[in-house]
Every structure is written in C-alpha cells, then in structure tokens.
Amino acid sequence: MAVPALVQELAAIGQEPPNRDALHEFTVRCRMLCPKPDPVMGIKPHSDGTVITVLLVDDGADRLQVLRDGVWYSVPSSAHTLLINVGESMEVMSNGMFRSPVHRVVTNAEKERISLAMFYALDPEKVIEPAAGLGICSSNRS
Ligand SMILES: O=C(O)CCC(=O)C(=O)O
Numbered sequence: 066m067a068v069p070a071l072v073q074e075l076a077a078i079g080q081e082p083p084n085r086d087a088l089h090e091f092t093v094r095c096r097m098l099c100p101k102p103d104p105v106m107g108i109k110p111h112s113d114g115t116v117i118t119v120l121l122v123d124d125g126a127d128r129l130q131v132l133r134d135g136v137w138y139s140v141p142s143s144a145h146t147l148l149i150n151v152g153e154s155m156e157v158m159s160n161g162m163f164r165s166p167v168h169r170v171v172t173n174a175e176k177e178r179i180s181l182a183m184f185y186a187l188d189p190e191k192v193i194e195p196a197a198g199l200g201i202c203s204s205n206r207s
C-alpha cells in the first residue's frame with residue numbers, strides 16, 4: 066500500500082497520521098556474501114514494533130521472507146519499488162485490520178544485498194489503543 070493511501074486509510078478510521086510523538090529511524094544495511102547461508106540468518110524472525118516500515122531493497126535480492134500459516138514466502142524485490150511493512154503499532158491501532166507480519170532476512174552465497182529501512186514508530190512510552198469505532202470499549206470514552 067502506498068504511503069498516501071495508508072494516510073487516507075488512517076483518516077477514514079478517525080486516526081491521525083502519526084506525525085506527533087513519532088520517531089523515525091533510517092537504517093542502511095549491506096549484507097555481504099555468506100559462503101554457508103544455510104545455518105546463518107541475516108535477520109532473525111521478528112515483527113516490527115513500528116507503525117509502518119518503508120523498505121527499499123536491491124533489485125533481485127529476494128531474501129526478505131514473510132511467514133504465513135507456518136510457511137516462509139520470499140518477497141520479490143524490484144527496482145525503484147518501496148515495500149511498506151505494517152508494524153505492531155498499526156496492528157493495535159487498526160484493531161487487527163492490518164496485520165503485522167513476522168518476517169526475516171536470509172543470507173545468500175551469490176549476491177550481496179543492500180536494503181534501506183525507514184522505521185516510522187511512536188514513542189515507546191505512548192499508550193496506544195484501537196481507533197474509535199474499531200471495536201474496543203475504552204474507559205476514556207462514554
Ligand atoms: O532488510 C530488509 O529487507 C528488512 C529489514 C528488517 O526487517 C528490519 O530491519 O526490521
């Protein structure tokens with residue numbers, strides 16, 4: 066989903082785009098060749114704690130994998146394409162409408178890989194809850 070579309074979705078469910086109390090972190094990762102890729106994990110399985118993570122991955126370096134129903138699937142990477150990953154904060158705020166996928170990065174013996182990640186996260190001290198109207202009774206609401 067493109068970022069403007071995501072912001073529109075947030076507006077539609079009455080949720081402000083998280084431009085206040087927000088933290089941004091920008092990471093560039095370069096993964097060298099790994100002669101024995103099998104036992105070596107690039108990034109171990111996790112889900113992001115962010116609202117969204119924006120990824121730009123090397124063309125053809127399909128080493129990002131998502132877990133679905135117990136099976137790992139490779140995410141195809143293509144040039145000039147941004148990948149938007151839903152984070153756990155988004156899952157909470159959308160009351161599970163958007164799910165934060167467990168993902169990992171595997172290593173490879175043939176091709177180095179560069180990825181750029183922008184983590185769009187809330188202040189970890191901030192208490193979040195599903196947006197109004199998404200099925201939770203809050204003690205702060207009548
Ligand atoms: O490098 C990637 O493709 C993904 C990185 C990632 O999952 C992370 O940094 O949380």
Ligand SMILES: [Fe+2]
Nearest residue numbers: 111112113168
């Ligand atoms: Fe991640």
